[in-house]
Amino acid sequence: MDSRKIIHVDMDAFYASVEQRDDPKLRGVPVVVAWRGKRSVVCAASYEARKFGVRSAMPAVQAERLCPHAVFVPPDFPRYRAVSKSVRDIFLRHTDLVEPLSLDEAYLDVTENKTGLSSATQVARTIREQIRQEVDLTASAGVAPNKFLAKIASDWRKPDGLFVIKPDEAIAFLTALAVERLPGVGKVTASRLTEVGVRTVGDIRNLNLAVLQNRFGRYGVRLHELARGIDNNRVEPNRPTQSISAEDTFESDVLLNETDDMIRRLAEKVWLASRKETRIARTIVLKLKTAEFSILTRSQTPDSPVSSCDELANIALALREKVRMDPGQRFRLVGVGLSNFRDPMIEPLEDLLFH
Template sequence: MEARKIIHVDMDAFYASVEQRDDEKLRGVPVVVAWRGKRSVVCAASYEARKFGIRSAMPAVQAERLCPHAVFVPPDFPRYRAVSKSVREIFLRHTALVEPLSLDEAYLDVTENRTGLSSATQVAQMIREQIRQDVNLTASAGVAPNKFLAKIASDWRKPDGLFVIKPQEAIAFLTPLAVDRLPGVGKVTAKRLAEIGVRTVGDIRKVDIAILQDRFGRYGVRLHELALGVDNNPVEPNRPTQSISAEDTFESDILLNETDEIIKRLAEKVWQASRKESRTARTIVLKLKTAEFSVLSRSQTPASPVASCDELTNIALALREKVRMEPGQRFRLVGVGLANFRDPMVDPPEDLLFQ
């Protein structure tokens, strides 16, 4: 079977770059796209701002401390969506197999492309040039035989870069990488891998798959596959978002009543991510994992979709009251999510159906 040719395109500091493109006074200065306030988080930071350590999803007050002279710009999602649509139209010139991940990144399957170019690398080069010419922005791209490798590759020469991983190069490329370069490996998983002597992707291949499965469940099998460069997930065009969530695993287990600030931060992160969607979420979900690894969730579907971050936060906090556990029960993870996404033009609110 012929290897797939997958491109992952990632716009460079997208929201901040749009702001700098449209306002010449912002060019060359640190720009932070965020609402000001104690509860706000950074939506995007220009590369000038990133030099000060500012990153997406960081609390805005922390960003202000790191770079007091940064210019804060409130996000303009309708404008970003319009630019994203123009970029997507460029993708569709080359293939119908486009899977958007968000407003600023997408997978493309160009195993067969519409422009008759002989290689995926040439397609990626042309796409980046067309984005530069038509939209006046830069994008980075990764080319690889599957989605997982393409996404790693697109980050390899950011900003405004192109990196290619050929099928025969995948194992050698992956071997020295730190395990946290793999999708799903955060600080806690990396720590648990280090406990069995695994610090690089190459180290994973030395561990028996049964040990990985015993320690990490089904994800242990996934780790084994990723370490071998295997990812059979196809590019899925027009796949609608089913849910958006954010979660945090703690270094030390905590009590339920100690989760306030964490839930507020996660709710803000989820709310910001949901602003990228054209569809509306109807259900709010609170997820908890006990110290004994039992997972429980509580959810609520209001009569009308949540209209603000404060409303999302208040509902998530209120969902804790539905958790019935022993007073001393400790938790190792908390998550906040939005689910049950609907198209407001196709699925009107229930209270309008009976008028």
């Protein structure tokens, strides 16, 4: 087991909480941060709205059906970025090893901290209190010997919680955990694990490494390690985002012209994830995998960055038309991505994104 001390800090319902903080009339009521419209998706939902089933990346029209009395607020990303910077400044008081994942979460390596606090748990408590006092928001934190466990821990007592996984407690903690809690395990992988009798992380440990590799390739090795609480990934400060993507496998292979709905849903996920980035993507990528497992990609770099989820989806659909294959060819997977990220401080593009 690793000897590092890692904290994962995750702001609670970040965008919605900023809106409630800045407008007293929104406190205690269900708040949905989203543009209105058929193509709009939910950027964030307050905990009051989540009680009705509203979630991030959900179509805004669905959120309105689930919670008709919710207050819809258009997102203000420049303001969220400013608040995020204030939170990050607090992190940097304690360690220079800060790896932001998005505007609302980050990893911190506090194996050695700058403030002389006696434990990683004390550092996490102090950070949460400083965020509360100085930014007037709440954050949840997880403390563990590696990034994988710390991220799971931060979600364990949300909202406004702190959870610690000590090195000698990791295996026992993981044993009964559902496989879906592991990074990279989506519906398809979970289904394939269920086929071999695996439903919990403890079940994975009962499988031979060779069996996992045979069934899942390189990811089988990763599953083998995660089931044992092993994660050697270091906290990497200032690591720039290279790409953001989302992909999904169809339950049964489909024709190219039957991928519209999936491409639009994936575009919504990617667009929402990209709103949390401080840098701006220039290139749109479409990925397709045939029934025979051949992978095709098509990409486009427009003259200006995409300015809406709808535009992203439309470009991805247009890229599909550049695929020249037999009309009867079937596909098992589709993916949408953004890449070629640029720093708006160097290449100012804010007006194009938030007009």
